Amino acid sequence: MSDAVTYKYLLAANTVCARYFERVDFVEPHGNGHINDTFRVCGDRGECVLQRINPNVFKRPDWVMDNIVMVTDYLRARLDERGNAEEREALSLLRTLDGECYVTDADGAVWRLYPYIGGSRSYDVAPDALTVERAAACFGRFARLLADFPAQKLRVTIRDFHNTAARVKALEMAARQDVCDRLDGARRILDGYLDRAHLGEQFAAACGALRQRVVHNDTKLSNVLFDRATGEGLCVIDLDTVMTGYIACDFGDGIRSCAATDGEDAATAGLHPERYEAFTRGYLSALGGELTRDEFNALVPGALAMTYECGVRFLTDYLMGDVYFKTAYDRHNLARATNQLSLLCDMEARRREMEETARRLYFS
Numbered sequence: 555m556s557d558a559v560t561y562k563y564l565l566a567a568n569t570v571c572a573r574y575f576e577r578v579d580f581v582e583p584h585g586n587g588h589i590n591d592t593f594r595v596c597g598d599r600g601e602c603v604l605q606r607i608n609p610n611v612f613k614r615p616d617w618v619m620d621n622i623v624m625v626t627d628y629l630r631a632r633l634d635e636r637g638n639a640e641e642r643e644a645l646s647l648l649r650t651l652d653g654e655c656y657v658t659d660a661d662g663a664v665w666r667l668y669p670y671i672g673g674s675r676s677y678d679v680a681p682d683a684l685t686v687e688r689a690a691a692c693f694g695r696f697a698r699l700l701a702d703f704p705a706q707k708l709r710v711t712i713r714d715f716h717n718t719a720a721r722v723k724a725l726e727m728a729a730r731q732d733v734c735d736r737l738d739g740a741r742r743i744l745d746g747y748l749d750r751a752h753l754g755e756q757f758a759a760a761c762g763a764l765r766q767r768v769v770h771n772d773t774k775l776s777n778v779l780f781d782r783a784t785g786e787g788l789c790v791i792d793l794d795t796v797m798t799g800y801i802a803c804d805f806g807d808g809i810r811s812c813a814a815t816d817g818e819d820a821a822t823a824g825l826h827p828e829r830y831e832a833f834t835r836g837y838l839s840a841l842g843g844e845l846t847r848d849e850f851n852a853l854v855p856g857a858l859a860m861t862y863e864c865g866v867r868f869l870t871d872y873l874m875g876d877v878y879f880k881t882a883y884d885r886h887n888l889a890r891a892t893n894q895l896s897l898l899c900d901m902e903a904r905r906r907e908m909e910e911t912a913r914r915l916y917f918s
């Protein structure tokens with residue numbers, strides 16, 4: 555789906571490769587991320603992943619890279635201390651031939667190179683509850699490994715990233731301006747979102763007094779790599795939004811993405827109770843004793859708020875003319891916003907059930 559955009563950068567990708575490789579065998583578009591342009595590259599340094607950071611989304615790609623250098627180094631050190639860590643359990647950044655952490659191309663865009671995590675795969679939609687539990691365990695472990703990271707060193711790569719109220723304001727503004735004349739076809743969905751602003755407010759209230767931690771902030775299923783052969787969760791990727799924030803944002807976005815009955819492009823979606831339980835179990839057990847009681851109380855509000863917020867963002871982007879998320883067809887962002895609203899309505903109906911399951915797992 556991102557192919558049109560990604561192919562546009564194929565030539566630039568080849569030029570950038572000359573900074574990293576003595577010999578390049580092939581460069582091809584890879585993955586289904588909504589933001590960056592990702593390529594699989596094979597050359598004298600083996601199989602790698604080359605990414606162009608989306609400059610429309612990240613205004614300071616140098617800050618993104620500062621964070622990634624610190625976080626990948628820190629994760630590797632924590633895994634090394636443990637002794638038996640596999641290379642594939644954390645991302646590591648590859649340097650250019652002259653030792654730089656990233657490359658800036660002729661247009662000012664920033665590129666970076668990671669080793670391709672061998673024998674891995676990602677999913678857009680989970681095949682089963684076990685995969686969901688494994689994804690959750692990877693995200694939980696990620697937060698636990700970073701629990702003592704010096705958070706004040708991290709740059710804010712996207713301001714107000716999970717500030718739901720600010721996202722709603724942006725939606726209201728996009729609706730008022732209606733620059734693409736798309737409002738008429740989106741009014742029903744827009745009302746569905748504007749009627750639910752309280753979900754963001756409830757979540758903000760639940761988080762009010764909580765301490766901020768270092769979190770991933772984009773705990774979508776496709777941001778975990780799994781072992782192709784065993785199905786085990788290997789590694790959390792897509793570290794561009796690692797910043798301080800709330801555990802409940804990571805939990806909530808994980809539920810939104812991993813515990814839905816259908817993928818983000820389906821006409822409808824609901825909450826899959828078995829997958830909800832699997833994610834909650836995997837996440838809580840990987841976090842261990844890290845989670846305080848107040849943080850626990852914010853988890854379910856976080857699931858509703860993150861689903862709400864993501865839908866708000868899709869709809870805002872639809873009204874603004876698809877300037878943020880990559881799209882494959884005209885009404886793609888509207889379809890995504892409709893899908894998230896359908897998931898959200900089901901979560902509202904099952905809220906009591908979600909709370910009971912979470913309590914049972916937390917206190918067991």
Ligand code: ADP
Pocket residue numbers: 584585586587588589590591592603645668669670671672674675676776777779791792793
């Ligand atoms: P985006 O920010 O656009 O979502 P991601 O960093 O999530 O980009 O990468 C997009 C996809 O590329 C991932 O879902 C995964 O399938 C693949 N990918 C990214 N990095 C690696 C890696 N180091 N090894 C193997 N596959 C990767």
Ligand code: GN1
Pocket residue numbers: 586587588589590611771772774776777792794795818864
């Ligand atoms: C984007 O980059 P990707 O595809 O993993 C987005 C997330 C959204 C998600 C919805 C930096 O994630 O915030 O929740 O799409 N990432 C950014 O699918 O905006």
Ligand code: MG
Pocket residue numbers: 587588776777792
């Ligand atoms: Mg991604």
